Amino acid sequence: MIAGRDRHPSTTSGDPHLPRAFFDRPVLDVAPDLLGRVLVRTTSDGRMRLRITEVEAYAGEADPGSHAYRGRTERNASMFGPPGHAYVYFIYGMWYSLNLVCGPEGRASGVLIRAGEVLEGVEQARKRRPKARKDLELAKGPARLATALAVDRELNGADVCTHDDYAPLSVLAGEPADPDTVKSGPRTGVGGDAAHYPWRFWLEDDPTVSPYRAHKPRNRRRPSLDASRSTT
Numbered sequence: 001m002i003a004g005r006d007r008h009p010s011t012t013s014g015d016p017h018l019p020r021a022f023f024d025r026p027v028l029d030v031a032p033d034l035l036g037r038v039l040v041r042t043t044s045d046g047r048m049r050l051r052i053t054e055v056e057a058y059a060g061e062a063d064p065g066s067h068a069y070r071g072r073t074e075r076n077a078s079m080f081g082p083p084g085h086a087y088v089y090f091i092y093g094m095w096y097s098l099n100l101v102c103g104p105e106g107r108a109s110g111v112l113i114r115a116g117e118v119l120e121g122v123e124q125a126r127k128r129r130p131k132a133r134k135d136l137e138l139a140k141g142p143a144r145l146a147t148a149l150a151v152d153r154e155l156n157g158a159d160v161c162t163h164d165d166y167a168p169l170s171v172l173a174g175e176p177a178d179p180d181t182v183k184s185g186p187r188t189g190v191g192g193d194a195a196h197y198p199w200r201f202w203l204e205d206d207p208t209v210s211p212y213r214a215h216k217p218r219n220r221r222r223p224s225l226d227a228s229r230s231t232t
Contacts, residue, residue, distance in 0.1 A: 015038065015172045015173055015174065016172065016173050017161060017162070017163055017170055017171065017172055017173070018037065018084075018160075018161065018171045018172065018173055019161060020082070020083060020084040020161045022084070022161075023083035023084040023100065023101065023102040023103075023161070024083040024084070024102070024103065024104065025083075025102060025103070026102075026103060026109075027057045027058065027059050027060075027102050027103055027109035027110065027111060028057050028059070028199065030057075030100075030102040030103075030111055031055050031056070031057035031111045031199070031201050032055075032177075032179075032182050032184070032201040033176065034052050034055050034100070034111055034113075034171075035052055035053065035054075035055065035176070035177040035182055035201060035202070035203055036051065036052065036053075036174050036175050036176045036177035036203070037051075037052050037171055037172065037173065037174040037176070038050065038051055038052070038119070038171065038172040038173075038174035039052055039113065039116065039149070039169070039170075039171055039172075040167075040169070040170045040171070040172060041121075041149040041150065041151070041168065041169055042166060042167065042168055042169075043124075043150055043168070045124050045150075046121060046124060047120060047121060048118065048120055048121030048124055048125065048148075048149055049118075049119040049120040049121065049172075050116040050117065050118050050119060050139055050145070050148075050149065051116055051117045051119055051174060052113060052115075052116045052174075053115050053116050053117060053202060053203045053206045053208045053209050054113075054114040054115035054116070054200070054201070054202040054203070054206075054208075054209045054210060055111050055112060055113055055114055055200070055201050055202075056111065056112040056114055056187045056188070056199055056200045056201070057109075057111055057112075057199040057200075057201070058099070058109060058110050058111070058112065058199075059109050059199075060079060060103075060107060060108030060109045060110075061107075061108060063109075063194060063197070064192055064193045064194040065187060065190040065192070065194035065195075065197065066079075066108070066109075066110075067079065067089065068080070068108035068109075072108070075089065076089075076108065078101060078156050078157045079099075079101055079108035079109070079110050080105070080106055080107070080108045081101060081105060081157065082101070082105045083101055083102045083103060083104070083105070084100070084101065084102075084159060084160055084161035085100075085101045085157055085158060085159055085160065086098060086099065086100060086101070086155050086156060086157065086158040086160055086169055087099040087100070087101050087110050087156060087157075088146075088151060088152065088153055088155050088156040089153075089156075090153065091143075094143070095142070095143035095146060095147070096143070096146040096147075096151050096152050096153070097112060097142045097143070097146060098112070098113045098142070098145065098146050098149070098151045098155070099111060099112050099113065100113065100160060100171070112142060113142065113145060114141065114142050114145070114188070114200070114202075114209075114210055115139055115140050115141055115142070115144075115145060115202070115208050115209050115210045116139045116145060116208060117136065117139070117206075117208045118135065118138050118139055118148065122135055122138070124148075124150075125138040125139070125148035125149070126138065128147050128148050128150060129144060129147055129148050132144075136207045136208050137208075139208065140208050140209070140210050141210040142210075154168075155168060155169055177203055181203055181204045181205075182201055182202070182203065182204070183201070183202055183203075183204045184198045184199070184200060184201050184202075185198050185200050185212065186198060186199075186200060186212070186214070187199055187200045188200060188210070188212055188213050188214075189213055189214075189215050189216075190215055191215030191217065192215075195214075195215055200212070
């Protein structure tokens, strides 16, 4: 028996889980449809619920901005798995990012969960994000979201469509966003041929949405002329 199992059910009465068929669709259909849905994270500390307010779509081998653009690797294997599972990766050696796999098995695509509003478990989120100035900033951006929800590689491959009320990660139907409130534009920090794909989706005027930042090439320091000269 899981410790605390009788104390921390992960679902809310009347709010069903999203079925696997929801995720078994083209990524550009799934991504905006995730806005307003509720992500549930259950740990030994209790349950957290987060209303999704910002996402980005990544279309696998058809998308130069995707981790799966050049095919399957050990790192991105979860993206090629069944829809309705999590793909978690570590970025810049500092942060985790949470993605939800969609489309048919064997064809990698996924939706990055960029931001959301913590509906339940604010106290837990604040312990993990003590520098947040206000509650609306607890999950404002993918790294902040992952930190607030205690997301790490142990969730990589987790089934988010399970009906187990004590699953570590699941997605509930919530209240789908009004299409008139959904905006789209370029993805944050994506450069190259995919820089202008309008595959970032967010809820208009929602205070939990993260600011857009265009891609900036990472500077590589070159040795100075003095340093490159022989000292012999």
